[in-house]
Amino acid sequence: MSEERNKLHWITALIEVLKTLKEMILPLIVIVFANGLQDSGTGKWYWDYLTFIIFGVLIIVFFITGIIKWKRFVYWFEDDELRIEYGLFVKKKRYIPFHRIQSLDYTEGILHRPLKLVKVKVETAGGADIMKSDAELTAITKEAAKRIEEKMAEAKQNIVHKPDDIEGLEAVVEPRPKLKLVYKMTSKDLLVLATTSGGIGLILSGVLIFLVQFAEFIPFDKMYIEISEFIKYGLLIVAIAVFLVLLVIWGISVLMTYLGYYGFTVELDKEDLVISRGLIEKKRVTVPLNRVQSVRIIENPFRQLFGYANVVIDNAGGGLGDSARINLFPLLKKSAINGPLKEIFPDLIVDEPTRKVPDRGKRYYYRIDFLWMIPAIVALTYYFYPYGLFSIAIIPIIVLWGLFQHRSAAFEMFGNQLTMRFRGISLQTAYMMKNRIQSMEMKQNYFHRKKNVAVVSARVKSGVGVFNAQVSYMEEEDANQILDWYEPVRVQGIETDVIVENNLD
Amino acid sequence: MRKQPVNRISEKGLRVWRLYGIMQTIVVFLLAVGAGILTYIYEWPWWVYGLAAGVVIIYAYLFIVLFPKIRWMRWRYEVRESEIELQHGLFIVKRTLIPMVRVQHVDTSQGPILRNYNLAGITISTAATNHTIPALVMEEADELRSRISVLARVAEDDV
Numbered sequence: 001m002s003e004e005r006n007k008l009h010w011i012t013a014l015i016e017v018l019k020t021l022k023e024m025i026l027p028l029i030v031i032v033f034a035n036g037l038q039d040s041g042t043g044k045w046y047w048d049y050l051t052f053i054i055f056g057v058l059i060i061v062f063f064i065t066g067i068i069k070w071k072r073f074v075y076w077f078e079d080d081e082l083r084i085e086y087g088l089f090v091k092k093k094r095y096i097p098f099h100r101i102q103s104l105d106y107t108e109g110i111l112h113r114p115l116k117l118v119k120v121k122v123e124t125a126g127g128a129d130i131m132k133s134d135a136e137l138t139a140i141t142k143e144a145a146k147r148i149e150e151k152m153a154e155a156k157q158n159i160v161h162k163p164d165d166i167e168g169l170e171a172v173v174e175p176r177p178k179l180k181l182v183y184k185m186t187s188k189d190l191l192v193l194a195t196t197s198g199g200i201g202l203i204l205s206g207v208l209i210f211l212v213q214f215a216e217f218i219p220f221d222k223m224y225i226e227i228s229e230f231i232k233y234g235l236l237i238v239a240i241a242v243f244l245v246l247l248v249i250w251g252i253s254v255l256m257t258y259l260g261y262y263g264f265t266v267e268l269d270k271e272d273l274v275i276s277r278g279l280i281e282k283k284r285v286t287v288p289l290n291r292v293q294s295v296r297i298i299e300n301p302f303r304q305l306f307g308y309a310n311v312v313i314d315n316a317g318g319g320l321g322d323s324a325r326i327n328l329f330p331l332l333k334k335s336a337i338n339g340p341l342k343e344i345f346p347d348l349i350v351d352e353p354t355r356k357v358p359d360r361g362k363r364y365y366y367r368i369d370f371l372w373m374i375p376a377i378v379a380l381t382y383y384f385y386p387y388g389l390f391s392i393a394i395i396p397i398i399v400l401w402g403l404f405q406h407r408s409a410a411f412e413m414f415g416n417q418l419t420m421r422f423r424g425i426s427l428q429t430a431y432m433m434k435n436r437i438q439s440m441e442m443k444q445n446y447f448h449r450k451k452n453v454a455v456v457s458a459r460v461k462s463g464v465g466v467f468n469a470q471v472s473y474m475e476e477e478d479a480n481q482i483l484d485w486y487e488p489v490r491v492q493g494i495e496t497d498v499i500v501e502n503n504l505d
Numbered sequence: 506m507r508k509q510p511v512n513r514i515s516e517k518g519l520r521v522w523r524l525y526g527i528m529q530t531i532v533v534f535l536l537a538v539g540a541g542i543l544t545y546i547y548e549w550p551w552w553v554y555g556l557a558a559g560v561v562i563i564y565a566y567l568f569i570v571l572f573p574k575i576r577w578m579r580w581r582y583e584v585r586e587s588e589i590e591l592q593h594g595l596f597i598v599k600r601t602l603i604p605m606v607r608v609q610h611v612d613t614s615q616g617p618i619l620r621n622y623n624l625a626g627i628t629i630s631t632a633a634t635n636h637t638i639p640a641l642v643m644e645e646a647d648e649l650r651s652r653i654s655v656l657a658r659v660a661e662d663d664v
Contacts, residue, residue, distance in 0.1 A: 316632065435606075437607075438603075438607050438631040438632055438633040438634050439601055439602060439603045439604075439607065439631055439633075439634050439636070440601070440602045441599055441600065441601045441602070442599070442600045442601075443594070443597050443598065443599045443600075444597065444598050445596050445597045445598070446596065449598070459631075459633050459634050460633065461631075461632045461633035462633070465633070466633040466634055480507050483507060483600070483602055484507070486602055486604075487587075487588055487602060487604075488587040488588055488604045488605070488606065489587075
């Protein structure tokens with residue numbers, strides 16, 4: 001049976017063009033600068049304006065490909081599958097069975113909002129071929145999105161009940177059950193989140209990269225005199241200038257975080273988490289609860305000072321980055337976490353881990369750092385003689401930080417749950433169920449063996465990647481105990497021996 | 506104290522590692538010869554010759570004699586009914602535990618050198634991690650692969 005073929009909304013073409021432009025903008029600017037700054041008075045107009053002509057042609061090409069892409073993209077429902085056909089030169093087809101779809105994620109961008117459209121990302125319970133199994137519908141109407149959801153629900157019901165009573169069931173497709181609100185970010189928390197967001201470094205490095213890109217085009221020779229003049233006005237002005245720049249950057253990051261996390265809510269369905277956020281661009285992500293691999297409470301040192309933390313969950317579905325590591329509660333008073341967390345994961349034991357690591361292992365937390373520290377200090381001292389000596393100050397900092405990390409480390413087993421706490425820069429407390437840990441490892445070098453300490457790490461799936469929870473330099477006995485805890489219970493001990501015997505023959 | 510895993514990898518694996526070490530040493534040797542030639546041409550100080558020779562000798566000792574030996578002595582594995590246990594590492598001894606229920610698939614692989622010695626590596630993949638046993642006799646690797654896959658199939662579980 002052939003069903004009706006659906007097209008995306010025409011705005012898709014425009015979005016595609018803008019997307020390509022966004023990716024191309026930096027190389028294009030570089031090309032324009034490189035050519036435009038040359039003194040090319042050849043007299044031939046098309047030679048002088050070559051870059052602009054290339055620019056114009058490219059934009060036209062982008063437009064045409066955008067429109068073709070949109071024209072070519074169709075999706076329809078057939079045989080309990082979502083079928084998509086697309087492709088610019090090569091026609092590609094992608095068939096996704098409804099029961100394999102684990103969630104539909106909605107995003108409403110600036111272009112979507114006025115036209116009441118959504119971008120739908122189809123997430124599948126993917127294996128290794130994650131890139132091939134996901135699909136994205138760039139812009140469809142909300143009604144169309146709802147239809148996909150309905151079709152999906154229908155198909156899933158058909159799977160649950162045997163196919164022979166499809167007829168009777170078709171009518172009984174219930175409306176989505178009401179979502180239960182678990183967590184809503186208060187405007188105060190949102191402000192704190194925005195102002196303490198770590199986006200500063202990100203943007204700073206972005207600016208730096210941008211400057212490096214342009215370093216060639218800045219006439220440093222001419223500027224040099226002015227800069228030295230500028231410095232003569234005194235360090236104060238320089239400092240103020242630097243500060244103002246940082247302030248502006250920080251302001252941008254505050255604004256971006258504010259807009260991105262505005263109206264952050266977590267709702268609970270029967271078996272899904274629905275997370276929505278955003279002011280200008282609205283996002284809605286659905287996470288099936290049975291795909292959650294671990295829950296982590298993260299406290300960065302600055303927020304820890306004020307008693308704030310954020311909660312992250314690792315999701316087995318989804319692809320890279322965003323959809324794998326989901327910010328469940330972006331910012332919350334530490335004391336207020338337990339309530340909503342319990343509501344979502346009733347079986348989780350959110351107690352603090354109490355088993356600590358021994359003092360014997362303290363030294364290993366900083367000792368390895370001397371490997372790079374000593375040569376660095378020697379080199380700095382040698383090349384910048386008097387001032388290079390300041391680098392020695394890094395030794396106590398590293399040692400203190402190591403001791404801090406040592407003090408933070410802890411673990412505990414509660415039934416089937418392993419809790420591990422450790423610190424890189426931020427303090428992380430990871431809660432993992434035994435049946436979600438993919439493998440465990442115990443590590444020891446010669447020195448650790450002599451002092452009977454060991455590193456234990458647990459690997460949990462996070463999207464297509466791994467999350468590695470690791471408590472360093474605990475008692476060897478404790479490490480063995482954790483591995484024993486993790487080791488599956490052997491039901492038929494006798495048979496095992498038989499198998500091993502056979503293998504040895 | 507946990508028991509060490511019982512099985513060792515093939516003794517021929519040690520030979521293969523030594524072979525790798527020899528090949529790396531040849532590269533280092535060529536670099537050293539290059540340094541020697543440059544020293545001769547540009548009349549750099551004489552100790553450069555000594556340094557180059559020293560580096561080659563030390564490298565050869567470490568990568569042909571010592572490291573493969575330690576690594577081979579260390580490598581142990583055991584495939585039990587409900588889990589796989591590995592132990593390996595040169596300086597840092599790593600002991601890995603992989604429950605059978607987590608195993609997604611098992612691959613054997615063989616490069617030209619391994620094939621020459623009738624060896625194969627076996628890679629055990631979980632949903633998140635990969636673990637490789639580097640050198641087993643071909644038949645043993647095949648047998649192990651099919652055994653793991655049978656055991657893993659019996660122990661069905663969600664991700």
